[in-house]
Amino acid sequence: MSNKEIWVFAEQREGVLSNATLELLSEGQILAKKSGYTLCAMLLSSDDTNLLQGLYNYGAKKVYSAVDKKLAFYQNDYYSKVISDLINENKPEIVLYGATSVGRSLAPTIAVMVYAGLTADCTELDFDTEQMLLLQTRPAFGGNIMATILCPNHRPQMSTVRPNVFKKTKLSENEKGEKVAVKVDLSKVKERMRLIEETIEEMDAVDLCEAEFIVSGGRGIGGPENFPKIQALAKELGAAVGASRATVDAGWIAHFHQVGQTGKTVCPKVYIACGISGAIQHLAGMQSSDFIVAINKDPQAPIFDVADIGVVGDLHEIVPELTSQIKALKK
Amino acid sequence: MNIAVCIKQVPDSDKVTIDRETNRLNRTGVPSVINPFDENAIELGLQLKDKYGGKVTVITMGPPQAEQALRDCIAVGADDAYLITDRKFAGADTWATSYTLSLAVQKAGNFDVVLFGKQAIDGDTAQVGPGVAYFMDIPVITYVKEAEKTDKGFKVKRVTEEGYQVWEVDGQAAFTVVKEANTMRLPSLKGKMRAKSATITTWGADDIGVEEEKIGLKGSPTIVRKVFSPPIKTNRETIQNEDPKQSVKELLGKLKERKLI
Numbered sequence: 074m075s076n077k078e079i080w081v082f083a084e085q086r087e088g089v090l091s092n093a094t095l096e097l098l099s100e101g102q103i104l105a106k107k108s109g110y111t112l113c114a115m116l117l118s119s120d121d122t123n124l125l126q127g128l129y130n131y132g133a134k135k136v137y138s139a140v141d142k143k144l145a146f147y148q149n150d151y152y153s154k155v156i157s158d159l160i161n162e163n164k165p166e167i168v169l170y171g172a173t174s175v176g177r178s179l180a181p182t183i184a185v186m187v188y189a190g191l192t193a194d195c196t197e198l199d200f201d202t203e204q205m206l207l208l209q210t211r212p213a214f215g216g217n218i219m220a221t222i223l224c225p226n227h228r229p230q231m232s233t234v235r236p237n238v239f240k241k242t243k244l245s246e247n248e249k250g251e252k253v254a255v256k257v258d259l260s261k262v263k264e265r266m267r268l269i270e271e272t273i274e275e276m277d278a279v280d281l282c283e284a285e286f287i288v289s290g291g292r293g294i295g296g297p298e299n300f301p302k303i304q305a306l307a308k309e310l311g312a313a314v315g316a317s318r319a320t321v322d323a324g325w326i327a328h329f330h331q332v333g334q335t336g337k338t339v340c341p342k343v344y345i346a347c348g349i350s351g352a353i354q355h356l357a358g359m360q361s362s363d364f365i366v367a368i369n370k371d372p373q374a375p376i377f378d379v380a381d382i383g384v385v386g387d388l389h390e391i392v393p394e395l396t397s398q399i400k401a402l403k404k
Numbered sequence: 405m406n407i408a409v410c411i412k413q414v415p416d417s418d419k420v421t422i423d424r425e426t427n428r429l430n431r432t433g434v435p436s437v438i439n440p441f442d443e444n445a446i447e448l449g450l451q452l453k454d455k456y457g458g459k460v461t462v463i464t465m466g467p468p469q470a471e472q473a474l475r476d477c478i479a480v481g482a483d484d485a486y487l488i489t490d491r492k493f494a495g496a497d498t499w500a501t502s503y504t505l506s507l508a509v510q511k512a513g514n515f516d517v518v519l520f521g522k523q524a525i526d527g528d529t530a531q532v533g534p535g536v537a538y539f540m541d542i543p544v545i546t547y548v549k550e551a552e553k554t555d556k557g558f559k560v561k562r563v564t565e566e567g568y569q570v571w572e573v574d575g576q577a578a579f580t581v582v583k584e585a586n587t588m589r590l591p592s593l594k595g596k597m598r599a600k601s602a603t604i605t606t607w608g609a610d611d612i613g614v615e616e617e618k619i620g621l622k623g624s625p626t627i628v629r630k631v632f633s634p635p636i637k638t639n640r641e642t643i644q645n646e647d648p649k650q651s652v653k654e655l656l657g658k659l660k661e662r663k664l665i
Contacts, residue, residue, distance in 0.1 A: 149534075149544060174564050178546040181531035185502055185538045190625030193498075193529035212634070214417070214526055220631045227625035265543040266577075269559075270570035310665075328584065334417055334525050335440050335583055343664050354417045360634070364664055366655065372644070383642045384655055390648035398652050399665070 079105055079167040080229070082156070083116040083128055083136070084175055086146065090127050092241070093171025097234055098131035099242040100198055101169065104207070105132070107200040110166055113137060115159060117152055119145035121252075129250035130243050137163070139255040146268065147175045149182060154262050157186040159255060165229045167207050169198075172233040180233050190224030191231045196238050196361075206230070212357070237340055238361075281313045281332065285342045289315030289332055289359070290325075293348020293369060293388055297325035302389070303347055306396045309403075315339065317355050333358035347388045351376030368392065405458035405553065407449045408515040409482070410505055410536065411442040413466050413473035414526045438473045441521030443588035445581040448551060449519050450481045450589065456553055459483045461512055465493060465505050471604050479591035479599035486512050490608035495621030498527075502535025504619050507612040510540060512605075517558065518578040522547060530580065537578035545571050548579040 081098050084091040098114065105112040114133040116124055121138045128136050139155050160168065160183070168183075170176035172194045184191035197210035207230040209222045224230040281287060288310065290303040300314075307314045315337075316330040332339055334357040344362035349355060351367070351374055359365070360379045367380035368388045377383040384391060416437045438446070449460045462477040464470050465488040474485035488508045496504065509518055518540070520533035530546070537544035549568065550561040557574045563582050591599070609619060617623060641658065645651045659665045 153538075174547055177530050178534055178544070181498065181502075181529075181534035182538050182544070184531070184625075185499060185535045188499070188625065191498065191531060192626060193527075193531055208629070213528060213631075214420070218631055219634050221629045222626050223629045224626050265575065266545065266571055266573045268569055269572055272567045272569075274567035334528075343659070352417075353420050357417075364662070366659075372642075377640065377642075380640055382655060382658055383640055384651050385642060385644040386648055386651050391651060394648050394652045395655065398649075398656055402656070402665075 077108070077110045078113050078135075078163070078165040079108070079110045080137075080165040080169070081112070081114045081133065082168065082170040082176065082179075083114040083124070084171055084173060085116065085118055085124055088118070088120065088123060090124060091171060091173065093173050093176070093234070093236040095127070095131050095241045095243075096236065096239040097169045097171060098128065098133055100234070100239040102132040102242065102244075104167070104198060104200050107202060108166075108205070111135065113165070115139070115156065117144040117155055125250070125252055126247075129248040130246060131241070132244055132248075133250055135251045135253060137253045137255050139257045141257040141259060143259050144257065147179065148266065148268065149178060150262055150265055151259055152179050153182040153186060154259065155255070155257060157183050160187050160189075160229060168229045168231045170231070170233045172235045176233045180231060184231055187229075188227055189229050189231050190222075190227050191233070192222040192224070193233050195232045195234045198232065198234065207232070214353070281315060281330070281337050281339050284313035284339070286310045286312035286345070287315045287332070287339055287341045287343075287359075287362070288312045288345045288347065289317065289349060290320060290347050291317040291349030291355070292319040292323075293350070294320070295348075295389075299389070300326055302392050302396075306345070306392055306399075309396050309399045312345075313341075315344075315359070317349050317352070319352075346376050346380070347392055349376050350374045351379065405452055405456040405517070406513055406515045407452055407458060407460045408509055408512065408518045409442070409445050409449045409460060409462050409477070410509065410518065410520050410532070411446065411462055411464045411473060411477065412439045412521075412524045413437070413464060413470040414439045414524055417525055436469065436472065438476055439521055439524045439526075441523055441525065441581070441583060443521070444583055444585045445519040445521045446477055446480065446482065447586040447588040448548075448579075448581050451586065452517070452551065452553075453481075458516075461486065461515070463488065463505070463508055463512055465489070465496075465501060465508065474604055475599040475602065476591070478602045479595040480589055481595060484512075485602065485604045487604050487606045488612065489606060492609045492616070492620050495624060496619060497624035497626045498529050498531035498535060499625050500619050500623035502532050503539055503623065504612070504614060505532065506536045506539030507614060508607060509536065511607070511612050516576055517551075518542070518576075520578065520580045522580050522582050533578060533580040540576075540578070542576045542578055543573050544578040544580070545573060546580045547582050549582055549585045551579060
């Protein structure tokens, strides 16, 4: 085995490892096998006692652990200083971050600090064993084009990786690993920003990003007065309600329902698109759903290109009928 | 308050279609627009100016035709505009773009705040805002929804996956702005007139004093190996009946078969 390393940024919030971190380590196991590199995690926290074992269990052989009161939560200046120092000192080949609100803010800063390549929001990683390069594949232009990006001459090769794309693979409950305690000295870093308040909001309806089922309405529903038909079906399925940009821009429904490039990216088990033509802007946000049902009266609508089942017909007849047949089914 | 807003001109994604034969994007004849997320940065800049006085300067790096996006910003109320354009910048990734833009921003003025949209809708990277901030040695807060001035700097509300955070920043700062922040105002008649006649300052590589090996393709750590279309679903099943009841019955049957319901 070479002494080269793949690092995963272990993101913790309030002492809990993020799912994105565990997914990345799981994918990292595969990359480590292909490349012969050693899978490591780097952990920044105010107390690592309850975090290390979790990282070992998902495949980290080594954990670079930086512990300091100032590292309790993400603060861009502190985090980027510690991580860039670590990278400069240990020269990992690859560094992966979850494409979360933290990862997508932190990684770009580190990339410019250490002159590394950074590929945003990857949905596929692979390793080219001939050139010994990380292959980073990501959707561009709202998912209508896929691009594979390389970083041939700069190290490390860095990516942020979209959450919920890779499966979590736990090796066991008691994997062994090595902790490397990192010396932290933040005394020279000026405190330019302070977190003064944090609020976790209660989600009243089913959250789009977490939903297993989503029923979405588009311009084809005709007007705001018809959204209740969509909502009734959603209620029957325990689904979240989505909407296309056209309906949101027209003021038929609130923006937080919007699915698409300028709205939310969703990947439910089943996505039911009602009266949505399938503009690129919308497809970008929903085409990675596990199963897509499209209901549209225009058989040429682009939404059918991404659908698993296309129902050609009038949604005003089909949606209420679907609602009542599901209701009957449950009895 | 001296406010800078960095913007990007992008193809209008609502008007882009896919070529069924080649599975490529049809970009010819597609109009270019201000990146939709940048509209929120522009509006936040204008609101800060409305509240605290000062000036909004818009800056873009892009091909010569990106000038139109700058004029559109002037139409809604921006005061000054800079176009950073040079063949040498071609092929820049987010590293080289951040470097180049940071030099341009610093030459354009001494700004209290530098604003960016959350990300651009063509590349979707969200990397240039934090990159520019680092090169300028100013703190950056991403996903900002609200911003107000304080004695020492700014207080901002930052959107997270679960809710929001409130941050205080000292001195100059950079923010990337989310869509929920606002809706960009419409251009006024006076604004439109001014947009037509306004002078746009154009700078090339020599004007902003770049190190040649850090710009364009040469300065970019990443390269694109290949571009391809995501596979289109070929096994789609179509249901089409006169009777909607029959269609729904078939649909439910297929969903049950797959144990989806």
